[in-house]
Amino acid sequence: MYYHWNWGILFAQEPGGSGTYLYYLLVGLGWTLATALAAWVIALAIGAAVGTLRTTSHRWVVRLGDGYVELFRNVPLLVQMFLWYFVVPELLPEAIGDWIKQMPPPWGSYVPAVLCLGLYTSVRIAEQTKAAIQSLPRGQRAAGTAMGLTQWQTYRHVILPQAFRIILPPLTSEFMNIIKNSSVALTIGLMELTGRAKSMQEFSFQVFESFAAATVIYMLTNLVVVLAMRWLEGKVRVPGLIAEPGGVQAAH
């Protein structure tokens, strides 16, 4: 194929006049991170709470939690994005629906995107939290009760401190996923990194440069996430509690 390579395009002015195309992409990264971080707060809070509640002895709470997880886990992210953007405003009372639809850009897309991503990721974190808690020996719970701790105290001082350490590595993947999944928000008009790379390609016809730049930016961002999470894992590690990668087992 014929392709006119032009890496200089990254330093050319974008037609909207905000600055260079590179700056345009970096502003997109800003929106990607703003979306991912806000959604992450929702996901972590709801996910940890729902996951924990699903391991308690209250049967109706467990069922409610199971229902919540199945609802958000069984529908594709893209469909959920459309539901939040197009359908939810119509289901709300008209005044609130109109208020949402008339939110100035980019908030009109940002708010549904954050809600959608947050709830979608929360059920994944809920599943992992539940699995982590269930992976602990049942005797610990019994020991807690034997020592006279209430169920809440057993969770607070025995179960959860271990469970959250166990799920740190899968949480790293979830955090990277939420950054990558935020690109789906371009379908409801949020000009995040992928949306801007696409529009840069449409304006400049430099399809390889646009998406190569976006690829590199995503890779570097996620590399920072990996390193930060590794640091965090090391920081909160309790020696001997969870097997370290690289043969602590041999010492046992």
Next chain:
Amino acid sequence: MLRKTMVLAAGLACALIAAPVLAQEGTLAKVKSQGFITIANRDASIPFSYYDANQKPVGYAMDLCMKVVDAVKKQLKMPKLEVKYQLVTSANRIPLIANGTADLECGSTTNNLERQQQVDFSDTYFVTGNRWISKKSSHINSLQDLKGKTVVSTAGTSNLKEITEVNNKDNLGMNIISANGHPEAFQMVETGRAVAFVMDDILLYSLQASSRNPKEFVISKQQLSLQPYGMMMRKNDPEFKKLVDDTIAHVYKSGEINKIYAKWFEKPIPPKGIDLKVPMSAELKKVIAHPTDSGDPKAYE
């Protein structure tokens, strides 16, 4: 470990990026060895390239394209050459021509100097202007009236780019959104999600004419820029370009163009039997008398 993995990933990414820089064969050689030619068509660029009631691509540009296909058949001595169609959108037409998915694009593509860095254009076959359509009830008479309003255009078009630039230059504070196709963009004006749709006036005429209530809309008197249309083909393929341009020149010289023009712009067209009633412009007459593939709007004034 991590460092090694990253180096490997980066190396792989570079290899993928560098791969497409390969030598190309000419379109005619490609068509001959494949045994078919691929024409890129549009779904709703009325009356240039769109689907009729039988989902067959038809239109003014398609008719001209078929003349080129006939010439290719003759030159390659392949009378039974198969013609395949590839539906393209405003956003993907340039990459799909450049990467060889389609060989010739017959739609409503503006020839400009920027696009000429990626693709080549045939001699111009239509001249239109960038304007906008709005509801009469919104009383939009000039660009200034669009200040602070939501304006839509189609993704990947020169029109979207121009209105984005004008918005910035004249500090109009418009909220510019992009739609995936011309009908979708027009619908946004119909439903009130956008106040105006910025597009080539000829396409706006046909959208207006096929709408439920054409009298509800008005097309701006003000024109942003002139847009010459050409057929798109891969760059640096002089043999194919000459064949295309010679074919068009022949259609112009023989006067056949008048018949084709009248068929699409001055008579009822499928699928709804709407008559656009657009007589040939002075700019197009000039191009027919002196064919040019210039991507500079000044060459057409």
